[in-house]
Amino acid sequence: MLDISQVYNINFLEEGMLSVIPEAIVIIFAFIVLFLTFFEKLSKSDNPYYLSLISIGFSMLYILMLSGRTIDGFYGSIVFNRFSVFLFIGILFSGFLTILMSKNYIDNFEVPLPEYYSLILFGVASMMLLVSSNNLIMVFLSIEFMSITAYILTGYLKGNLRSTEAALKYFVLGTFASAFLIFGSVFIYAATGHLNLYNIHFFIVNIASKGLVNFGDIKIYLAIGLILFLVGLAFKMSLFPFHSWTPDAYDGAPTPVTNFMATGVKIAAFAIFLRIFSLIYNFNIMDFNNILWMLAILSMSFGNIAALMSSNIKRLLAYSSIAQAGYILVGIIGGGYYGYSGTLFYLLAYVFMTAGAFAVVIIFENFDLMSLDIKKYSGIGYKYPIVAAAMTFFLLSLAGIPVTSGFMGKFYVFSAAIKSRYNLLVLIAFINSAFAAFYYIKIIVRMYMPDKEELIASLNGVQRGGMSGGSDQGKPSGDFGIVNGKINEELMIVIFICLFFTLLMGIYPQLFINFAHNSISSLWNI
């Protein structure tokens, strides 16, 4: 509710500006990168790429300077606190790794470069706005902002049918889901009369404390609103019945963009859901835990079964990301201090292991000979030992084998759920992750123990399949055995960053979990 006296507060504008400085830096740089298009000389070289990296560095710097403070900006629609800081760091890392990965990949295609990088930066800024927004309208606006950049990036490979098709599907479905989101917000507003999340929180707490079991129409409106709102967010989190865009969009998009969607979009969506859930949903007047319980189980099971059946590595990772969303949801259901901090830990771990896996996928796509078919991964363990070893590590982490961050993430999330007595849920999640190990390890087995016939097939007459056909389809393929694929430094940097954090979070999780604990405690510090 607008409080006129705030307008005259001298610090109001400063506070407001201060709360969005990290986002503002990224947006300003995005515009600068965009303006490079006007100067042919500047836009042809690597300038956009370096500028984007610098902007992310600056933003990170400001976050570090501001971290620890809690700033309410713009009548409380933006809240900058330690919770946001944790996620900002995750999102910025996701953007940073995506930009590094894009360098050589995008050069392969005849597409304008500055726009691409500026779109990535806009995406990063929108995600940051989303995780710090504290107002239903702000949530809707930033989700739309984020989605639109994602739609454009998905269809960025002009002339490539799969990319365009994926973008269109994503766009139609996304708009559909956004309708639910805004419709849900309307109902929530109708029921409570508030847009600010804190105010809605206090409204519900008030009702709950008065013990009003039947508060009539308000409850029905609120429930419909919350369910529809949940649908809108579940779409972004790609939970089971609302996941259908995920495989097609992940598969069709340029691989760095897939990585961006799998890491950035996912953690932003989960973060805002976590914020809203802890404030609004987490009152058992609606039985939302039961609904989430079912969504989690359906997502894991569907994701794992579908991943098992897919032979394209990008689709496999897409399905596995649906399953991973199910595991992350277990932490939110588990709830409480430990559950939420476990969720944050898992999200950060997920960024690094997924980005690492996608970087490896890009390396082999760049070789121009390797399709995205898993069969083509036969025997690369001997040809590219370091890359294959890194891929093995990331896959083991996704499968949740000890010494990796994935294991510690699952450990925290599941133990929080056990603590809240969701034993059946954890049991099903355990069975699922045991089952999921099968298809992750299947890839590792292919890399190190190829069948003879497959190896021969991969050595002879390899044609570049998959989505990146476009211009070079039908190009005569060289003998794979003699091609000395040069691995770009940028991709190796990505792999080493991801490897470092995946290992560090696996062997020294205490560092990160303490950080997550701090962030979570600021969530309740209203």
Place this chain on the structure above:
Amino acid sequence: MDAKFIITWLIPLFPFAGWFLWGLFGKYFKGYSGYIASSFVVISFILSSILFFIVSYTHGFTTTLYPWIHAANFKAGVSAVIDRLSVVMLVMVTGVSALVHIYSIGYMQDDKGFARYFSFLNLFVFSMIMLVISNNLLLLYVFWEAVGFCSYILIGFWYEKKSASDAGKKAFIVNRVGDFGFAIGIFLLFITTGTLNYETIFKMIPSIPSITVTIIALLLFAGAVGKSAQFPLHVWLPDAMEGPTPVSALIHAATMVTAGVYMIARFHVIFSYSQFASEVVLTIGTFTAFLAAFIALTQFDIKRIIAYSTISQLGYMFMAVGIGSYTAGIFHLISHAVFKGLLFLTAGSVMHGLAGELDLRKMGGLYSKMRTTAITFIVGGLALSGIPPFSGFFSKDAILADVYNKGFYFAWVIGEITALMTAFYIFRLIFVAFFGESNLDPEVHVHESPKIMTIPMIILASLALIIGFLGIPPFNNSIFYSFLHVDFKNAYNFAPFVNSTPWYILSLISVLAGLIGICTAYLLYIKKVVNPETVKNIFKPIYALSYNKVYIDEIYNFIIVKPVLGFSNFLWKVIDISIIDGAVNGIASGFAFFGVKAKRIQNGMLMSYILTLTIGVAALLFYFFIR
């Protein structure tokens, strides 16, 4: 971040870095890996010595590298307890390891797995250091298994040889039996005390019902029986001699096999509060000492003779910890590490000189050809036989005197008989191999080993000569005793002294036993007063029993291996192929069925996507309203 912290964690860091380097980049270093690996271990040894002086002049401390897992009451960190017990062990482990590393450079010179060998040897040293300094049960268990793994992989180092890889597997599987008990013991300890930290556990032990303490102690002892090759799980150690000889010296004589003794000394509080468990330890130790010495009397493979003598000496150590004389046990552990490491290295030198020959019947008269080896071997043999002033005399007699003075007369008598047999079999080996007429294969060119191998042997021999003087004035007021016994002050004194027989009488008996053994060997094999063949024919059944290792392998084969194999065959043919494979294939086809369904959901049609989404929304709303 003080000096103690840095020194403590640098000690395991160097061998760890070595493992990493030779494991990944071994082929780039070629022959240098041996020298650098050795220097890494030497640095660890120097740091350990510094730590030793810090601890002896100040006091012990605990230091944490990092808190590893911290969830509710389950706290496990990578942290070390540095007290007098662990520094003594550290100095011994790194010192013997350094000498063995240097020796290995010569011994493994032309092996194609040179870098691999040093990589695993460094990994072993790292694991052993961590095992010694860990201050919680989880870390202990992790490295307890890690040293077992290194032992397995180094026994089977020449994996092309079937006997070597079989021996590795045997060691691993037999250890599994003990470690199963050990793991359950740890779980039980965690459940009863709710913590993994040693100090906290020890404080709680007196208030725990004695029956629980006894069960825990027995389960932990099962682990020690496996690792330290005590009866009935001793069968793996003689076979483990298939590995390279330096490995036998380091892992299967000096360090890893003594981990069981160290573990009991470390958990002395638990064992001392359970008299029954301690008596079991004493009984098993005494019996094993006797049994192994008995088997060693008639063997012909020189490495196996020394292996059985290791088992027998470990039995002495268990006797010591079984009667609560923990310092005596650790003292014998240290002095045994020195002289047994020496015996193995010299045996390796003999093998090196004879192109891999191990059979005693094909040796003889080596003294003139390999003088250094022979003299150092004799020093080791004298130490093993307990002849003063060599180290074995002080350490073994400390144990036997305590056994007598605490009133365990039967065990004492067995111990003295074992001492006699020990002196006999080791001098039988010495007289046959180094003196007497030569039975050498004439084609073998016998030569002394290179300097890089003999120098470690000489160092160990001089240590075997002087280290015993830590044990003066004999026994319970010696330098070593007064240094170490402060660590065992929390032990419950369950076996008080009942006699105070002075040390010179008891040592006289022991020395006499040793001399009788040596003289018998001298008369039989040098003077040939009686032909050994006649003696053999007189005691035919006993000879056969000893020569066939009391048929224990055969008994195990009949009772355990055969039924297990039969059962496995049944499992494979009936359960696995028809039932489990059937079920798995059934499940797989079931999933394939679901997968096809899932694919139908994901058919690429926008309309059907919107339909699933809408159905989802409808289902959620429906759920809410019917609830």
